[in-house]
Amino acid sequence: MFGMVVDMREALDLLDLATDAVAMHDPHALTLSDLRDGILSLQQHIDRVKGIHARLVAAGDSAGVWQGQAKRDMADWLSSLTKTSYGDAASRVRLGEAMGASPELADAVTAGEVTAATAEALHDAVTQPVPNADPSELIDSVKGAGPTEARKAAATFREVHTKETPEEAAGRRYQKRSVRSGPAEDGMVATTVTLPELESRQFHQVISFIGGKPSECDGRTTEQRLADGLIQLCAAYASGAVTGGRERPTILITIDADSFTGHTDEPGVTAYGDRIPAHIVRHMAEQANLQRLLHVGGMILDLGREVRYATEAQYRALLARDGGCRVEGCHIPGAWCDADHLIAWEDGGSTDLQNLVLLCRHHHIEKHRPGVTVTGDGNDFTIRLANGTILRCPPRGIIQPGQQRRPGQAAA
Numbered sequence: 001m002f003g004m005v006v007d008m009r010e011a012l013d014l015l016d017l018a019t020d021a022v023a024m025h026d027p028h029a030l031t032l033s034d035l036r037d038g039i040l041s042l043q044q045h046i047d048r049v050k051g052i053h054a055r056l057v058a059a060g061d062s063a064g065v066w067q068g069q070a071k072r073d074m075a076d077w078l079s080s081l082t083k084t085s086y087g088d089a090a091s092r093v094r095l096g097e098a099m100g101a102s103p104e105l106a107d108a109v110t111a112g113e114v115t116a117a118t119a120e121a122l123h124d125a126v127t128q129p130v131p132n133a134d135p136s137e138l139i140d141s142v143k144g145a146g147p148t149e150a151r152k153a154a155a156t157f158r159e160v161h162t163k164e165t166p167e168e169a170a171g172r173r174y175q176k177r178s179v180r181s182g183p184a185e186d187g188m189v190a191t192t193v194t195l196p197e198l199e200s201r202q203f204h205q206v207i208s209f210i211g212g213k214p215s216e217c218d219g220r221t222t223e224q225r226l227a228d229g230l231i232q233l234c235a236a237y238a239s240g241a242v243t244g245g246r247e248r249p250t251i252l253i254t255i256d257a258d259s260f261t262g263h264t265d266e267p268g269v270t271a272y273g274d275r276i277p278a279h280i281v282r283h284m285a286e287q288a289n290l291q292r293l294l295h296v297g298g299m300i301l302d303l304g305r306e307v308r309y310a311t312e313a314q315y316r317a318l319l320a321r322d323g324g325c326r327v328e329g330c331h332i333p334g335a336w337c338d339a340d341h342l343i344a345w346e347d348g349g350s351t352d353l354q355n356l357v358l359l360c361r362h363h364h365i366e367k368h369r370p371g372v373t374v375t376g377d378g379n380d381f382t383i384r385l386a387n388g389t390i391l392r393c394p395p396r397g398i399i400q401p402g403q404q405r406r407p408g409q410a411a412a
């Protein structure tokens with residue numbers, strides 16, 4: 001800067017002046033080589049300026065420039081005052097965080113060696129660094145690389161420098177699952193869904209199926225079709241048509257044999273604990289599949305020989321005993337749970353009720369993490385997480401160990 005020391009205001013004025021000078025050139029009057037040069041150089045300037053901007057944004061964020069102004073975060077403040085998009089502003093905040101976390105990365109961006117997009121792709125790698133690994137190695141390797149390559153390089157770097165097993169890696173990635181909605185704009189809200197690959201594929205297949213196949217008479221874009229599928233799926237759930245899948249054709253009602261035959265009038269109980277008057281159960285049973293269920297002291301002994309090994313039948317028995325996810329305090333109903341083998345089938349665990357429990361997807365995944373141990377059996381067990389936390393898992397269904405009920409069950 002010619003040895004001048006200028007303050008921030010003067011520096012910004014100089015930038016204005018330089019920008020005006022560049023803007024004075026009529027693009028159509030430029031030679032092909034000037035045009036090429038202009039396009040590429042300006043892109044580099046844009047990136048460098050983005051980098052400088054990002055560092056200011058990060059500093060402003062930690063200084064709290066946006067606080068007390070009815071904004072929910074830095075990106076919200078920046079986007080509403082500059083009228084840029086929230087996404088753009090959030091991306092600038094991420095770039096600033098990345099540069100703030102790694103001086104090497106900040107230097108590389110400021111020097112024009114790493115683009116803003118590439119630096120942003122390293123956000124997680126530098127803000128949650130691998131212990132005992134030198135990130136400058138990674139930053140060097142992405143000079144001249146695009147964001148996709150940088151993301152791959154960061155993943156490889158993490159793999160090489162950590163002793164994490166594939167299961168641990170999968171667990172770490174799973175932590176990133178999210179559904180995030182931005183602010184309403186023009187009455188619309190952009191929601192970003194981040195899912196593991198497999199679930200994402202299923203998500204797309206499901207909403208694509210519900211949204212309908214594209215056809216000649218269908219003017220919708222693919223994105224609109226998928227959006228319609230998602231909207232319809234949510235509407236179906238709200239109307240009670242989506243029940244979690246497995247119990248759909250079945251309402252499980254357990255009732256004493258005496259009440260069922262009309263000798264007494266003890267109400268039946270559904271898998272969710274709703275009490276259904278005996279006469280209604282009897283009425284429903286006229287069109288129901290009946291299933292004998294023998295249990296002693298709450299221990300389900302038999303579901304009838306012909307269905308003993310049928311998954312669906314065992315699942316219904318699990319619904320009766322577990323009610324829902326077995327983890328105490330978890331409210332996920334049984335229909336949305338997985339039937340899990342306490343001792344894995346591969347490890348010799350049997351497919352019987354002593355060894356089967358209902359767990360919601362979240363707790364199922366927690367249980368299968370490395371370092372997790374399980375004590376007990378299907379009647380009562382505890383899960384000890386790797387960090388020492390104990391999750392109690394008593395049954396919470398209608399038939400519980402120790403409870404005396406007479407056999408007899410109607411499934412309507």
Ligand SMILES: [Zn+2]
Nearest residue numbers: 325330360363
């Ligand atoms: Zn759960």
